[in-house]
Amino acid sequence: MIGITKLFTSGPAFLDGRSAYTGQILRIDLTDGSIWVDKPDDAFYRKYIGGRNIILHYLLNAMPAQADPLGPDNLLIFAPGLMTGTAIQGAGRHAVGGKSPLTGALGSSEAGGWWGAELKQAGFDAVVIQGRAQTPVYLWIKDGNVEIRSADHLWGKLTADVQEQIRVELGDRKIRVAQIGPAGENLVRFASVMHDVNRAAGRSGLGAVMGSKNLKAIAVRGSFSIGVVDKKRMTAVQKWVNQNYKTQMGWAIAAGTSGSVKFNHDAGATAIRNYQQGVFEGVEQLDAAKLFPLLIRERDTCNKCPVRCKLVAEFPNETVGIDDITAETIDGAYGGPEYESIGALGPLCMVNDPIIVTKANELCAAYGLDTISTGGTIAFAMEAAEKDLLPAGETGPRFGDGASLLESIHQIAHRRGLGAWMAEGSARMAARLGAAAMQILAVGRGQELPLHDPRLKQTMAMGYALSATGADHMHNLNDTFATFEGGDIAIRLREMGVEVPLPLWGISEHKIEGFYYETAFKNFFDCAVICHFYPYEYRHMVEAISAAGGWEFTTDEINAIGLRAINMGRLFLLREGFRAQDDALSARAFHKLSDGPIAGKGLTPEELNYWLKIYYQRMGWDEQGAPTSETLSALDLLLTNIG
Amino acid sequence: MSSAAAGSLAFIQLEQINRQPSVSENAPAPTPVPAGQTILQVLQSLEINLPQAAIALVNGKTCDLCYVLQPGDQVRFLLQISGG
Numbered sequence: 001m002i003g004i005t006k007l008f009t010s011g012p013a014f015l016d017g018r019s020a021y022t023g024q025i026l027r028i029d030l031t032d033g034s035i036w037v038d039k040p041d042d043a044f045y046r047k048y049i050g051g052r053n054i055i056l057h058y059l060l061n062a063m064p065a066q067a068d069p070l071g072p073d074n075l076l077i078f079a080p081g082l083m084t085g086t087a088i089q090g091a092g093r094h095a096v097g098g099k100s101p102l103t104g105a106l107g108s109s110e111a112g113g114w115w116g117a118e119l120k121q122a123g124f125d126a127v128v129i130q131g132r133a134q135t136p137v138y139l140w141i142k143d144g145n146v147e148i149r150s151a152d153h154l155w156g157k158l159t160a161d162v163q164e165q166i167r168v169e170l171g172d173r174k175i176r177v178a179q180i181g182p183a184g185e186n187l188v189r190f191a192s193v194m195h196d197v198n199r200a201a202g203r204s205g206l207g208a209v210m211g212s213k214n215l216k217a218i219a220v221r222g223s224f225s226i227g228v229v230d231k232k233r234m235t236a237v238q239k240w241v242n243q244n245y246k247t248q249m250g251w252a253i254a255a256g257t258s259g260s261v262k263f264n265h266d267a268g269a270t271a272i273r274n275y276q277q278g279v280f281e282g283v284e285q286l287d288a289a290k291l292f293p294l295l296i297r298e299r300d301t302c303n304k305c306p307v308r309c310k311l312v313a314e315f316p317n318e319t320v321g322i323d324d325i326t327a328e329t330i331d332g333a334y335g336g337p338e339y340e341s342i343g344a345l346g347p348l349c350m351v352n353d354p355i356i357v358t359k360a361n362e363l364c365a366a367y368g369l370d371t372i373s374t375g376g377t378i379a380f381a382m383e384a385a386e387k388d389l390l391p392a393g394e395t396g397p398r399f400g401d402g403a404s405l406l407e408s409i410h411q412i413a414h415r416r417g418l419g420a421w422m423a424e425g426s427a428r429m430a431a432r433l434g435a436a437a438m439q440i441l442a443v444g445r446g447q448e449l450p451l452h453d454p455r456l457k458q459t460m461a462m463g464y465a466l467s468a469t470g471a472d473h474m475h476n477l478n479d480t481f482a483t484f485e486g487g488d489i490a491i492r493l494r495e496m497g498v499e500v501p502l503p504l505w506g507i508s509e510h511k512i513e514g515f516y517y518e519t520a521f522k523n524f525f526d527c528a529v530i531c532h533f534y535p536y537e538y539r540h541m542v543e544a545i546s547a548a549g550g551w552e553f554t555t556d557e558i559n560a561i562g563l564r565a566i567n568m569g570r571l572f573l574l575r576e577g578f579r580a581q582d583d584a585l586s587a588r589a590f591h592k593l594s595d596g597p598i599a600g601k602g603l604t605p606e607e608l609n610y611w612l613k614i615y616y617q618r619m620g621w622d623e624q625g626a627p628t629s630e631t632l633s634a635l636d637l638l639l640t641n642i643g
Numbered sequence: 644m645s646s647a648a649a650g651s652l653a654f655i656q657l658e659q660i661n662r663q664p665s666v667s668e669n670a671p672a673p674t675p676v677p678a679g680q681t682i683l684q685v686l687q688s689l690e691i692n693l694p695q696a697a698i699a700l701v702n703g704k705t706c707d708l709c710y711v712l713q714p715g716d717q718v719r720f721l722l723q724i725s726g727g
Contacts, residue, residue: 260723263698263721263722263723266700266721267698267700267705267721267723268705456705480696480698480723481696481723483696483698483707483708484693484696484697484708486696487696501708503707503709504698504705504706504707504708505707596703597700597703597704597705598704598705599704601705
């Protein structure tokens with residue numbers, strides 16, 4: 001043990017029923033082991049709520065400009081939100097953030113499970129970690145006490161093993177663990193932070209930030225109960241969920257996101273063969289209808305969520321593994337694949353074997369890798385291999401070859417062979433390989449595109465180019481979800497005065513209006529932190545935030561929370577050196593297909609640039625995409641220090 | 644239905660609106676409808692409510708519900724399931 005500090009002089013705020021926040025943000029400097037607490041006032045919590053806004057507040061105010069993402073000055077921030085751990089359904093989530101080593105831009109990724117709630121129960125709204133430990137360490141946070149412990153014996157181990165070992169050595173099976181696997185230790189630029197073994201804060205390489213600090217894990221255990229100020233008001237929202245979730249979230253109950261594989265493929269939403277092909281024979285092998293009888297043992301869920309959308313996959317006697325994971329089985333400890341993971345590791349790489357794809361998903365959870373960037377980078381490497389663009393002596397993985405898909409994941413995690421190239425991400429790999437490789441790249445701001453094809457979902461494509469985190473499908477507008485009158489997106493847009501349904505194709509001022517409000521709301525969700533699958537309307541969130549914070553919240557304030565996140569994200573980009581020309585997508589985002597349901601469709605770069613300028617105006621940004629002082633002032637961001 | 648000439652008909656798989664066929668099923672014969680209106684208008688005139696989140700494929704291509712049906716168009720629906 002290296003350091004131990006007892007921090008509480010008084011209990012967390014919610015013990016007195018004053019709020020659902022604790023009032024304490026834990027600060028740790030791993031360089032010298034110092035530990036202290038920020039105690040923000042009520043106005044801070046009302047302005048930011050939590051999650052992404054807390055991440056951005058600290059990145060803008062407590063981190064020097066243009067710091068090396070893998071250096072000691074980068075911050076690694078774990079930020080639950082005001083809602084996390086309260087009784088409202090869908091709040092079993094928290095955010096993780098820092099400067100991204102993949103994109104050089106914002107890292108701000110959410111994870112489900114139980115870790116975030118446990119941290120609040122332990123007395124902290126967030127943990128902000130700076131510096132770098134000399135040797136591997138892990139943090140042990142229990143009911144206001146914080147220890148920095150040696151992790152020499154854990155370094156190099158897989159995520160399921162580490163969680164077990166920590167629980168045994170600390171003598172408590174209810175401990176929740178956030179951790180990196182070998183990929184984060186090896187600074188793979190798209191390494192994830194895993195929680196509860198299989199819940200990923202996946203995107204943008206925050207696992208590498210954690211690895212660069214020699215921080216293997218954060219173990220938490222908390223016995224304080226999280227209260228809200230107005231229990232009756234909160235209970236009313238919970239009741240609405242109980243009465244409606246079985247119908248409105250029936251899809252999630254039935255099969256989770258794996259139920260959308262066949263549909264997405266047939267609609268043209270799933271990219272195939274690194275964005276080259278319109279139809280994938282055998283894709284139905286990867287859909288829930290086939291996965292469930294073959295592989296899915298049971299379902300799993302997050303803190304206080306009745307839906308149970310998660311999959312637990314298990315398969316006996318199938319030899320699919322090589323190297324460290326001797327896999328005659330698929331291990332249920334690692335969960336099961338979501339749609340994005342299936343898409344990135346399946347059709348994108350031309351693999352339609354459900355065992356291989358599920359095994360690939362397991363390896364990503366065990367090593368701590370973002371499945372979207374892993375699949376995207378391997379698919380890029382597969383095409384580069386086919387076109388003879390790889391470095392001399394490297395054969396590379398092959399489309400449709402499951403063994404080479406799995407081998408590539410092992411190589412990436414250990415930076416071995418071609419894995420040393422792939423571990424840098426497809427954008428850096430393409431830049432090193434040259435102009436022909438740049439033509440087959442599929443990224444936004446350096447991050448591999450999600451499996452919602454930008455050629456079909458063109459307003460989402462604009463969102464990919466704009467996002468401060470690099471291409472992201474969650475704090476974005478999904479064009480095909482807004483094409484019908486029912487559903488939560490239509491309800492929210494109608495309330496904001498946007499005519500619904502939105503047209504499916506293209507971008508327009510009308511769709512930008514929808515994008516403006518929906519991205520504000522989704523960013524609010526990522527501050528609260530709330531699961532996007534829940535069909536909450538503004539009225540539910542107004543009631544829930546008011547109940548949790550003891551405030552009279554409004555719909556305008558909900559939007560302001562999200563707009564603050566978007567504008568602070570923009571300020572962060574500007575500070576770190578990004579400019580309007582960096583709001584861009586790489587070549588494959590524009591490559592029109594010759595077959596399939598979206599043949600001939602897609603934006604041109606000129607169209608994208610045209611609509612970006614319209615969006616800047618709508619946001620109150622200048623032609624360079626910088627927020628004006630009026631815009632910042634209206635959001636109470638004018639004094640934000642941008643270094 | 645109006646007495647439109649055969650050359651101005653489009654064809655819609657209405658049976659799929661409330662369920663997806665299994666892979667092994669043969670698709671039943673599609674319903675002929677007049678061309679020249681949007682898909683949504685045709686469905687409204689037939690008093691058919693699309694379940695939430697259906698996407699239309701016209702001749703195998705993803706289309707908006709406000710797409711104007713052309714003579715000979717073959718339309719089927721995909722039932723969208725949400726999720727990220």
